[in-house]
Amino acid sequence: MSQGHKLRDILDRPGFLVLPGIYDCLSAILAERAGFEVLFTSGFGISASTLGRPDYGFLTATEMLTSIGKIVQSVKVPVVADLDTGYGNPLNVMRTVTEAVQLGVAGVILEDQEWPKKCGHFSGKRVIPAAEQVEKIKAAVQARGDSGLVIIGRTDARAPLGLDEAMKRGRAYFDAGADIVFIEAPQSMDDLQAISAAFPDAPLFGNAIEGGKTPLLAAADWQNLGFKMVVFPLTGLFAATKAMENCFAHLKQHGTTAGFADLVNFGQFEEIIDVPKYRQLESQFAAKAGDGEG
Numbered sequence: 001m002s003q004g005h006k007l008r009d010i011l012d013r014p015g016f017l018v019l020p021g022i023y024d025c026l027s028a029i030l031a032e033r034a035g036f037e038v039l040f041t042s043g044f045g046i047s048a049s050t051l052g053r054p055d056y057g058f059l060t061a062t063e064m065l066t067s068i069g070k071i072v073q074s075v076k077v078p079v080v081a082d083l084d085t086g087y088g089n090p091l092n093v094m095r096t097v098t099e100a101v102q103l104g105v106a107g108v109i110l111e112d113q114e115w116p117k118k119c120g121h122f123s124g125k126r127v128i129p130a131a132e133q134v135e136k137i138k139a140a141v142q143a144r145g146d147s148g149l150v151i152i153g154r155t156d157a158r159a160p161l162g163l164d165e166a167m168k169r170g171r172a173y174f175d176a177g178a179d180i181v182f183i184e185a186p187q188s189m190d191d192l193q194a195i196s197a198a199f200p201d202a203p204l205f206g207n208a209i210e211g212g213k214t215p216l217l218a219a220a221d222w223q224n225l226g227f228k229m230v231v232f233p234l235t236g237l238f239a240a241t242k243a244m245e246n247c248f249a250h251l252k253q254h255g256t257t258a259g260f261a262d263l264v265n266f267g268q269f270e271e272i273i274d275v276p277k278y279r280q281l282e283s284q285f286a287a288k289a290g291d292g293e294g
Contacts, residue, residue, distance in 0.1 A: 002104075003104050004149040007080070008140060019231040021237065022041060022236060023237055024046075030236075032124055038077060043082040043084055057116025057201055061092075065099055068127060072103055078106030079105055081108050082233075092143065094139045108151060110136060110153065111127070113156050115118055120207065123217060127156055127157050152178065153178030153180070157185060158185050171199070181203070182204075203228035207233065208233075209233065243262055
């Protein structure tokens with residue numbers, strides 16, 4: 001069974017999904033170890049961690065897909081990938097989606113921003129005409145074939161064009177074949193309630209960013225509003241940033257990490273990255289003494 005079909009089986013079950021945002025293989029492994037059934041690759045996180053730059057469209061399609069491919073290979077659970085705008089017109093979207101399917105991606109997000117895009121919670125976003133995005137969604141549906149890839153249709157129109165236009169776009173993208181509707185950056189509970197009321201027949205995707213434009217709600221609150229899933233895309237990145245900032249400040253001040261409590265030790269980290277497995281393989285394939293040619 002493909003990862004796309006696995007994700008569809010999970011979505012078909014009753015209940016609500018919380019997705020952690022991950023940005024590299026280590027964060028993906030940690031999220032899987034924590035018990036999450038589905039992971040989400042954060043374009044913001046990948047840009048910050050690989051380039052040290054904000055989510056301003058600096059990453060190319062190749063860079064993004066390379067990072068996503070490594071992440072998918074590092075875990076067994078389905079991965080939903082942030083694919084920005086699909087990196088061009090409908091033909092470009094077809095290539096992007098085809099490559100995502102080949103990498104084993106379970107779901108993708110495609111947004112309607114102009115390129116270069118911006119993080120959905122940044123100001124100054126601009127969107128393409130809705131009709132253009134409809135064709136890009138249709139192209140993605142065709143390109144996924146029978147892979148089961150889940151397509152999340154995202155609109156960033158709330159900020160530049162208003163909530164009504166954003167909801168119209170969400171409906172158009174759902175009708176074009178998107179499996180899930182994602183209206184980015186609602187600004188209030190009234191916005192969220194209006195979105196829920198407008199889509200009684202469509203699974204809804206929420207985005208929870210600490211300090212972002214949307215109210216930070218608990219999973220039960222999202223579920224009560226009628227949403228199917230919510231992602232916390234930057235939580236891991238923010239937590240890792242704070243932890244490293246504190247650790248490096250301690251090291252600078254004291255010249256040692258002795259007394260800094262929030263660290264795993266060497267042995268614990270070996271377990272996380274599965275060193276025992278590779279030691280066993282190393283032993284299995286090690287040349288035996290005396291087996292060489294004489």
